Amino acid sequence: MIYELFKTAISSIFANKLRTFLSVLGITIGIAAVIAVVSLGQGAGKSVQERISSLGSNIVMITPGKVGGTGGKIAEALGDILSEDDVENIAQFCPSVDSVTPVLQRQLNLQYGSANTLSTVIGVYPNVFQMLDLEIDRGRTLTWYDEGKRVCVIGNEVKEDLFGDDDPIGKTIYVVTPVGKQRMTVVGTLEPAGQLLMFRPDNAVILPFNTAKNRIFHTERLSLIMAQVASEDLTDQAIAEIDAYLFSQFKDEEKYKIISQEAILSTVNETVNILNLTLGGIAGISLLVGGIGIMNIMLVSVTERTREIGIRKAIGATNSSILAQFLIESVVITIVGGIIGIVLGIVVGRFVGKMMDLNIAITPMVILIAVGVSTVVGLFFGVFPAYKASKLNPVDALRYE
Amino acid sequence: MIKLVSVTKIYKMGTEEVRALDRVTLEVYPGEILVVMGPSGSGKSTLLHIMGCLDRPTSGHVYIDGKDVSRFNDRQLARVRNTMLGFVFQQFNLLPQLTALENVELPMVYAEVPRKKRLERAKELLTNFELADRMKHRPTQLSGGQQQRVAIARALANNPKVILADEPTGNLDTISGEIVIENLVRLNREKGMTVVVVTHDPEMAAIGHRVIHMRDGHMVKEEVGR
Structure with missing residues (x-):
């Protein structure tokens, strides 16, 4: 039976080829749109997540908070709140924190001969190389003995921009500050590292902290403090310890912010999910329209x-x-439309992904959902006409x- | 075989009520050919539809093989139409997208007869009606007479107790009509099939064991033929 x-269903579907084709098309477009959008969205999310987690999830950042912004008061970043003393105290009072460094950073111009480039100038303790897994390409890393000396390590993009194929080791570059140029000797270059949480090492110049503070930044105000937790599962504990210390210091939790890799990842995930849901929802509307088309035809x-x-x-x-x-x-019409839509969606997703340089993620889940959804659409929009019949x-x- | 007891059927045409059948009591006896005649609008088709469980009476009772089918639900009625009754229509009513063979198979599909048995039976029936060489033809490729013979074969597929024919010769030329009449008579004579025919055709009326005349929803005359 x-x-x-x-x-019977197949033969009556074939009895009206054009009409069937058009209603199949509606479902195909809907499913293809959902698949393409969702897989692109997931691909984008994945690549962001990969970049972020390459930093290691055991890094905790402390940034100045902000105050005001209500009642006519202008919101103000508390640039003066974090100092080197805090760095020392965190190292001392927070047992779950392994190493910690102050960070000064600013976008400044660099010069070498006639070449110049805009880069992020960063002043940190030498332990930052180990904390962020920064690999040296040529020359050497910075050490505590370099503190106060005019030396620097440059990212590979900076090296490309200023030196091209020449060997930069031992060469002198100039950091252009608003109050004059500062001479620095290049002692090392970095391997390409991609985007890290707060900056791109590829486009950075890393200076010893005291050199940066005294010669370029002329301030005690830290941009941020970076801490490394002894092990990943101690992250929450470390955050609690840092929070306890900072709160005892400032008596106001609005004055500082503690950002962990995990928190950022989950925020990013949330954002990506919301984006996917929104885009998928919009694509889903075309599926709904396709379903209504089926109902009409039936x-x-x-x-x-x-x-x-x-x-x-x-x-x-x-x-x-x-x-x-x-x-x-x-249901046959929608399933056929769904299968064609899956293939089309994957093709379109791949194509757009290639153009946007994204690895798209087509999970079996997406396909399963697409098939499920098209069956349900067929059933849902088919039930009324069939019941009427x-x-x-x-x-x-x-x-x- | 079929018994109607005080059957009334009222149609609503907009706000007006049309009394298509008015307290008709009638029995169809096993093995007879009953011819129903009457002018159009007399209620004879309605009578056939109610006997055939295609429609429900507004009041009254219909018994088929002793069972009160006026109390049956849709599913039970479908079962009665499927297994106990066979319809032959003026318009043949074959499904155009199916071949002659598939049309004859269809009632057996709904009776869930196994595929092989079904095919055998359908071929046998079509052969009996001299359509062996037309099995793979679709209705549009057949003449009216051939189509009506396919329809009779289809009506017989599940070995029904009664054949209900609604002006079976109405759309046929004289010769094809005669062949259809012969076939119905032969079925009655050889297999003892009960046949109810609604017709205008006097030639058709001549084969009836009994002829009843309808007018305005009433049975007005009953003749015993032959």
Whole structure:
């Protein structure tokens, strides 16, 4: 019986090729849009997550908070709140923190001969190389003995921009500050590292902290403090310890912010998910429209075939077999549309992904959901026309011209 | 075989009520050919539809093989139409997208007869009606007479107790009509099939064991033929 019902459905689908094609198209476009959008969204999310987690999830950042911004008061970043003393105290009072460094950073111009480039100038303790897993390409890393000396390590983009193919080791570059140029000797270059949380080492110049403070920044105000937790599972504890110390110091939790890798990751995930849901939802609307198209076609089909329904009932078809016949027809249309849509969605996703230089993620889950959704669309939008067909009175249906 | 007891059927045409059948009591006896005649609008088709469980009476009772089908639900009625009754229509009413063979198979599909048995039976029936070489043809490729013979074969597929024919010769030329009449007579004579025919055709009326005349929803005359 089921076999015959399928046969009937297939043959009536083929009886009206153009019409079937158009209603299949509606579903195909809907499913393809959902798949392409969701897989691109997931691909984008994944690449952001990968970049962020390459920093290691055991890094905690402390930045100045901000105050005001309500009641006519202008919001103000508390640039003066974090000092080198805090760095020392965190190292001392927070046992879960392994190493810690103050960070001064600013966008400044660099010069070498006639070449110049805009880069992020960073002043840190030498332990930053180990904390952020920064690998030396040529020359050497910075050490505590370099503190106060005019030396620097440059990122690979800075090296490219200023030196091209020349060897930069031992060369002197100038950091252009608002109050004059500062001479620095390059002692090392970095391997490409990609985007890290707060900056791109590729485009950075790393100076010993005291050199940076005294010669370039001329301030005690830290941009931020970076701490490394002894091990990943101690992150929460470390945050609690740092928070306890900072709160005892400033008596106001609005004055500072503690950002952990995990917190950022979960924020990013949330954002990506919301983005995916929104985009997927918009694409889903086209699926809904496709479904309505199917319902429309099935209603027309039921009306057109009223007489056929009457004949079938006269020779013994039950209401449920008529219902099944029309339901199978609409589900077959949507499943066919869904399968074509999946293929099309993957192709489009890949193509757009290539153009945008994104690795798209097509998970089995996405495909499963797409198939499920198209079946449900077929059932949902097929039920009403099929029910209408099944409830026709045999005599009225037979008389229908 | 079929018994109607005080059957009334009222149609609503907009606000007006049309009394298509008015307290009709009638019995169809096993093995007879009953011919129903009457002008159009007399209620004869409605009578056939109610006997055939295609429609429900507004009041009264219909018994088929002793069972009160006026109390049956849709599913049970479908079962009665499928297994106990066979319909032959003026318009043939074959499904155009199916071949002759598939059309004859269809009632057996709904009766869930196994595929092989179904095919055998359908071929046998079509052969009996001299359509062996037309099995793979679709209705549009057949003449009216051939189509009506396919329809009779289809009506017989599940070995029904009664054949209900609604002006079966109405759309046929004389010769094809005669062949259809012969076939119905032969079925009655050889297999003892009960046949109810609604017709205008006097030639058709001549084969009836009994002929009843309808007018305005009433049975007005009953003749015993032959």
